[in-house]
Amino acid sequence: MRGLNLDQLRTFALVVELGSFSAAAERGGVTQPAVSLQIRQLERRFGLKLVERVGRRAGPTAAGLELLTHVRVIDAALAQAELAMTAHASQVSGRVRLGTGATACTYLLPPVLAALRRRFPALDIVASTGNTADMLRGLENNTLDIGLVTLPAPGRMFQVTPVLEDxxxxxxxxxxxxxxxxxxxxxxxxxxxxxxxxxxxxxxxxxxxxxxxxxxxxxxxxxxxxxxxxxxxxxxxxxxxxxxxxxxxxxxxxxxxxxxxxxxxLSRSLAIVLRKDKPLSRGLRYLQESLLALRA
The missing domain is CATH 3.40.190.10 (Periplasmic binding protein-like II)
Structure with a gap:
């Protein structure tokens, strides 16, 4: 789709639907010359005549008729994309990758993760276990989103928040x-x-x-x-x-x-570790808050 202009495609579809440049301009809230310019630019993009006048009505050429079928597919895909993004904005969903030690994963996290699952059924939390060094490497490489690991957790890129003394x-x-x-x-x-x-x-x-x-x-x-x-x-x-x-x-x-x-x-400190530059999705933020609650 490189070089394609969605406004031009929609204007083209509107001209074909209404059979008139002026009607398309009125529907779109723009001037007729602006509509004509968009159609000319689209035709130059493909090197093809897309709209022709038959009597007093504007209609698609053979190439324009085929393009119209693709415009409808594109519009449907964009509508689906908007619905998907609306779902993300209105609910907590998506995937969060958590790295931790086997002990914390076995004895500490199950009730935390179960509570999040009940609260946010569309949120998928994938837990991986390993040594602290492996978990920090995963955070550094962005193959993990958040870690609950045994300190120390060296690295200037990390935000480290101790939560539990074990x-x-x-x-x-x-x-x-x-x-x-x-x-x-x-x-x-x-x-x-x-x-x-x-x-x-x-x-x-x-x-x-x-x-x-x-x-x-x-x-x-x-x-x-x-x-x-x-x-x-x-x-x-x-x-x-x-x-x-x-x-x-x-x-x-x-x-x-x-x-x-x-x-x-003898004791160890468990801490939440994130990259300082890690964008916090809603799901990641709720998981972080649930882990922080372990301090209480």
């Missing part, structure tokens, strides 16, 4: 109280079969730093990427694990597990 805890099998140390210190945990997150995760780095700060090297017997798998391993009596409290509270609670706070305390 404490780490140690979990032990509930059926063997004698194996549970009086305090979950790095030294005490290092003497037990230890299950930790797989290397590369931001949460694993935080846990490793906690051990290192106490002068202890953590030597896990298992390294897993799933909090549920870690809880199953511990519940079966095969070791202890360090997990975010988020994964063992509420929906993550297990009767076969004993949960103890770490000493010294």
């Amino acid at each position: 404490e780490f805890v140690a979990i032990f099998p509930a059926g063997d109280p004698a194996s549970i140390p009086a305090a979950a210190t790095p030294q005490a945990l290092a003497r037990l079969p230890l299950v930790l997150f797989e290397p590369g995760a931001r949460t694993r780095r935080l846990v490793d730093d906690w051990f290192e700060a106490a002068g202890v090297a953590a030597k896990p017997v298992m390294e897993l990427g799933s909090t549920e798998a870690m809880k199953e391993i511990v519940g079966a009596g095969l070791g202890c694990a360090v997990l975010p409290r988020l994964s063992v509270s509420g929906a993550g609670q297990r009767p076969a597990l004993e949960v103890r706070p770490l000493a010294p305390r």
